[in-house]
Amino acid sequence: MADASILWFRRDLRLGDNPALAGALAGATHLVPLYIHSPTEDHPWSPGAASRWWLHHSLAALDRRLTGLGSRLILAQGEDSLQVLQKVIAATGARRVHWNRLHEPTSVARDRHIEQALRSSGSECFGTNGNLLFEPGEILTAQKGPYRVFSAYWRRAIAQLPPTPIIPIPSQLPPLPPELTGLDLSTLRLQPRIRWDTGLADAWTPGEEGAWRAARDFLDRRLVQYVEGRDRPDHRGTSRLSPHLHFGEISPRQLLGALLERGIDLDREPAASFLRELGWREFAHHLLAFFPQTPETPLDRRFAAFPWCHDDGTRLHAWQQGRTGIPLVDAGLRELWTTGWMHNRVRMVAASFLTKNLRLPWQLGARWFWDTLVDADLANNTLGWQWVAGCGADAAPFFRIFNPIRQGERFDPSGDYVRRWCPELARLPDTYIHRPWMAPRELLSQADLELGRDYPRPIVDLTTSRAAALAAWSAIKDAGAG
């Protein structure tokens, strides 16, 4: 019987630097590159609409790459990945299953169960690290506990940065076992039924090639200005690699390798700053593994009693639609809706506005991001929201409430970002672009803008809502932290 291996692709949708692929190739006469679509296993964090869109295109891209090397992606779907794997094993006689590990709590539990079941029926399973520089548990305090402060975590991690042996893309792949068929991609129904996705298609090229195009563009043209540029939503100053990293179309090891290949010193700016952002991604996965309740529950237990505002849905809806009357917040939410991505600085401002000025629970914002971000990532999204809300590990203190006017004036000084996403404000002069409600009436009319008709008045007053948030914080701050 042929010696077949199964390569179970999950969020490692690439051929380069893929340790599971390298393992599966060793000694295999046949290879089954398999993707199982089983969103219910991720419940309550099944992929949102924007993530499904990305996945569709990324799977198509992966299939093209595999086909170019003499193979093909076998697609399957079901509520139980174990059953699918067992069927494929029965159909192909494969004795080994290889995958790169995931770190979300539900994935960890599922994989453990699958491994036990397959081992007991005589298959071998191999899990490898394909998506992180350091897996949870590798970077621990002197007491062997989890770090809760990023700077200390990263100091230790960076001192142990792994060498970067990048695994090359194989030049050819073993054939599929005979007569093995899979589903057509369209049967997974990842594409939206109502076509709202043209903005996504204009903004992104999912897949390994798209990831490398974005990486090269960033490393060769933008990295040099990253330290100043990364906070400017009006410029393309960041890598925009987050969805590619989330889906494993490129690995952080490859990025490290690409920096070194260009002779860039990792200890100095701008590489140190870029690496530190990758470090936040590592830290987020570390936290999620040690505090698996945090996607729903604040790490700081005082926040369980936080007096959130009651909302009949109107304020949340205005925030989601980018109609709060606060230009920087609205521009961010509209960018998100159109492109599936929002600049990090604006994510912080929009999240602060939701949790502090509107005083709505951070979980509502996290859910919206989950559905609309192409880079929606349980670890990063949880960390981001808890950080801004002030209730996570190493979070910004609650009393740090972003002032969206000042943030706009500082990071979008000529209002280009706001004008791009809120064109109804385009003719306002720079002085009022971040606070149109303060503009004199004649200026508004010269700008052809009637507040309340063309663009909303602010749905909350920034000063009084800030004071109310601080009062709410005082009510819980003296209880024991978690």
Ligand SMILES: Cc1cc2nc3c(=O)[nH]c(=O)nc-3n(C[C@H](O)[C@H](O)[C@H](O)COP(=O)(O)OP(=O)(O)OC[C@H]3O[C@@H](n4cnc5c(N)ncnc54)[C@H](O)[C@@H]3O)c2cc1C
């Ligand atoms: C409220 C909130 C929610 C967020 N939700 C997500 C999310 O669901 N998915 C996601 O990938 N990021 C999330 N982030 C983090 C950050 O905004 C994005 O990673 C970043 O904007 C992606 O753009 P980039 O690839 O151009 O980043 P770059 O600045 O080029 O950074 C390079 C990479 O580092 C990682 N990274 C950068 N910043 C962070 C960070 N603060 N935390 C964790 N990893 C980081 C990303 O993988 C990113 O691609 C969130 C931040 C906030 C404040």
